[in-house]
Amino acid sequence: xxxxxxxxxQASPESAREHKPRWHHTDWARAFALVxxxxxxxxxxxxxxxxxxxxxxxxxxxxxxxxxxxxxxxYRWDAENFHQITNGxxxxxxxxxxxxxxxxxxxxxxxxxxxxxxxLGFLAAGMVVNVLATWLAAVALLRIARHFVTGExxxxxxxxxxxxxxxxxxxxxxxxxxxxxALGFWAYLFALRRxxxxxxxxxxxxxxxxxxxxxxxxxxxxxxxxxxEWKLRGLLSWHLLxxxxxxLGVAAYALVLKIVKGDPLAMFSAYDTVSTxxxxxxxxxxxxxxxxxxxxxxHALAGGRPSNWDLISHILPxxxxxxxxxxxxxxxxxxxxxxxxxxxxxxxxxxxxxxNSNVVSVHRYLLPCVVIYVxxxxxxxxxxxxxxxxxxxxxxxxxxxxxxxxxxxxxxxAG
Numbered sequence: 001x002x003x004x005x006x007x008x009x010q011a012s013p014e015s016a017r018e019h020k021p022r023w024h025h026t027d028w029a030r031a032f033a034l035v036x037x038x039x040x041x042x043x044x045x046x047x048x049x050x051x052x053x054x055x056x057x058x059x060x061x062x063x064x065x066x067x068x069x070x071x072x073x074x075y076r077w078d079a080e081n082f083h084q085i086t087n088g089x090x091x092x093x094x095x096x097x098x099x100x101x102x103x104x105x106x107x108x109x110x111x112x113x114x115x116x117x118x119x120l121g122f123l124a125a126g127m128v129v130n131v132l133a134t135w136l137a138a139v140a141l142l143r144i145a146r147h148f149v150t151g152e153x154x155x156x157x158x159x160x161x162x163x164x165x166x167x168x169x170x171x172x173x174x175x176x177x178x179x180x181x182a183l184g185f186w187a188y189l190f191a192l193r194r195x196x197x198x199x200x201x202x203x204x205x206x207x208x209x210x211x212x213x214x215x216x217x218x219x220x221x222x223x224x225x226x227x228x229e230w231k232l233r234g235l236l237s238w239h240l241l242x243x244x245x246x247x248l249g250v251a252a253y254a255l256v257l258k259i260v261k262g263d264p265l266a267m268f269s270a271y272d273t274v275s276t277x278x279x280x281x282x283x284x285x286x287x288x289x290x291x292x293x294x295x296x297x298x299h300a301l302a303g304g305r306p307s308n309w310d311l312i313s314h315i316l317p318x319x320x321x322x323x324x325x326x327x328x329x330x331x332x333x334x335x336x337x338x339x340x341x342x343x344x345x346x347x348x349x350x351x352x353x354x355x356n357s358n359v360v361s362v363h364r365y366l367l368p369c370v371v372i373y374v375x376x377x378x379x380x381x382x383x384x385x386x387x388x389x390x391x392x393x394x395x396x397x398x399x400x401x402x403x404x405x406x407x408x409x410x411x412x413x414a415g
Contacts, residue, residue, distance in 0.1 A: 031138040031159070038163050039131055042172045045402065046073035046409045059411030071123040073409045074130075079174035083122055086110045090260045096273040099266035103253055104209040105129070105176035126174045133178035134171050138162070140185035141370065147192050148335075148374050149381050157380070157390065161373040164398040166316065167364045167415060169405040180209045181368045184216040188370065191223040200242025208249035211267070212365060215349055217246050222341035230337070283357035293318050293359050308407070312415055316404075317362035324350055324366060327375035334378055346371040364415040 023029055050068045055061075058077040081089070081098050085106035089098040112125035120128065138159050145155035162168060162181075171178035183206040190199035199220055207213040221243050228234020254264035263269060271277050283289060297315045300306035306315060328346025331339045349369050353362045366372065380390040408414035 027139055027142055028135075031142060032135050034159070034163075035131065035135045035138050039127075039134070039172055042169055042405065043070065043073075045405065049406055050409050053406065053410035054412075056407075056411035056413070058408075058413065069123075071127055074126065074172060074174045075123060076173065076408055076411055077414075082106045082109070082174060082176065086113070086122060090257065090266075097270045097277075099257055099261065100270040102176065102209050102211070102250075102267065103256070104205050104249070105179045108179060109174075123174065130171060130173075130178040133182040136182040137171070137178065137185050140182065140189045141373065144185060144189050144192060144370060145374060145377065149377050151381075154377050154381050157377045158373045161376050161390075161394055161397075162367075164394045164401060165367055165372075166320070166397055166400040166404055167367050169401055169408065170364055170367060170415075173408065176209055177364070177367055180206070180213075183209060184213070184368050185370060187216055187220055188223065191220040191227075194227055196224065196239035196242055200239075200245055203242065203246035204249045206249060207246055208253050211250075212349075212352065212368070213246075213249070215345060215352060216368075217243060218348055219341055219345040222344055226338070226341055279358050279360065280356045282355060284355065286351065286354045289354050289357050289359070290318075290321075308413060312363075312404070312407070312413055313358075313360045316400075316415075317359035317366075320363045320366045321350060321353070321359065324369060324372060327379075328371050330379060331371060331375040334375075334382060342371040342374060345369070361415045 047068075047070065050073050060075065060080050063080060063083070064072045064075060075083070078101065081095075081101045082105060083089075084092065084095055084098055085101060085103055086109055089095055090103075092098065108129045109122060109125045112128050113120055113122060116125065141159050141162055142155050145158035149155060149158070167177075171181060183202055187199050187202040187206060190196070190202060203213070203217055203220065206216060224239070224243075225235065228237075253267065257266040258264040271280055293314055296310065297318050300310035300315060324346055328343045328350075331346070332343035333339075335342075346369060349366070349371075353359065353365050376390055376393070380386045404414050
């Protein structure tokens with residue numbers, strides 16, 4: 001493993017200038033070209049097929065109208081809730097469920113709209129935010145990968161594994177996934193670089209983006225502890241304060257909810273306002289949850305033609321969880337102590353995603369799980385015989401992404 005703490009050779013300023021790549025050969029330029037092409041392909045696929053696809057219940061006709069536009073395919077299901085937040089949706093008594101959606105992504109959309117003096121509509125502003133956020137996420141993931149794999153090509157394979165993940169298209173949609181991945185990946189990268197101040201400043205808006213930010217806070221803390229060689233006295237550092245400070249993001253959101261709704265915990269009580277969310281019931285008996293999901297999945301598969309709900313809400317999430325477990329166990333076995341932070345992040349993700357007695361949308365929640373992409377490429381690099389399997393996985397995964405994306409475009413449940 002290549003680790004920032006073990007690098008001792010430093011290039012001289014003169015040699016660094018001589019070998020400094022031209023701007024179009026830098027990580028930033030190449031990642032931007034890749035990400036822009038990825039977003040363009042998704043837009044092209046949507047434009048090509050959206051006119052012939054059936055319209056499902058997730059298509060907000062009242063907002064978009066009957067005619068599709070270049071970016072209207074990004075606005076389905078929860079996108080409407082994020083849009084309402086940009087228009088003061090937290091104060092709207094007719095939509096008491098909106099506080100379940102955190103404010104940082106819609107804030108960025110509002111900011112881009114405002115900076116453009118209204119020239120960019122909310123969909124265009126959302127796309128600007130998502131393209132930039134996906135770009136930042138790709139650069140961070142590329143540099144994270146260089147701490148675990150060697151060579152020029154392998155780190156890019158980690159980025160490719162991320163962009164071809166089954167639910168990566170949510171980073172293209174009017175959702176918070178792209179922003180969450182960008183902030184989470186950069187926070188972890190700063191932790192790997194031992195840049196604790198930048199890490200802490202990145203964790204703060206992360207906790208105002210999604211509740212699962214707690215997983216990245218834990219990941220960064222374990223990396224901090226690893227930097228101290230797992231010694232308790234190493235925790236006697238003022239940088240440790242950045243971890244409780246990370247909660248300032250969600251605390252600010254709670255303050256907003258207190259002012260607007262009189263309930264600082266409305267992000268949790270909002271789930272009780274929607275009858276269709278009744279399947280979210282806290283249940284620490286994770287084996288029972290998984291056994292129930294396995295029985296449903298096997299029954300659906302045995303029937304030969306599983307329904308869309310079975311496929312998206314049971315089979316695909318359960319398969320994703322199995323992949324997560326296999327990969328974080330492998331990474332721990334391969335990297336030993338150096339793999340503890342990422343392996344523990346994977347284990348904590350598995351637990352958090354299965355605590356609500358269901359696995360609905362878990363395949364989407366797995367998208368930010370950096371351990372998946374790193375472990376895949378580490379395995380392929382350590383055992384070259386696995387490289388064809390890695391390429392095959394990314395090909396198959398991209399096909400699944402296309403299929404699920406078309407469901408999303410049609411307004412059919414996709415997670």
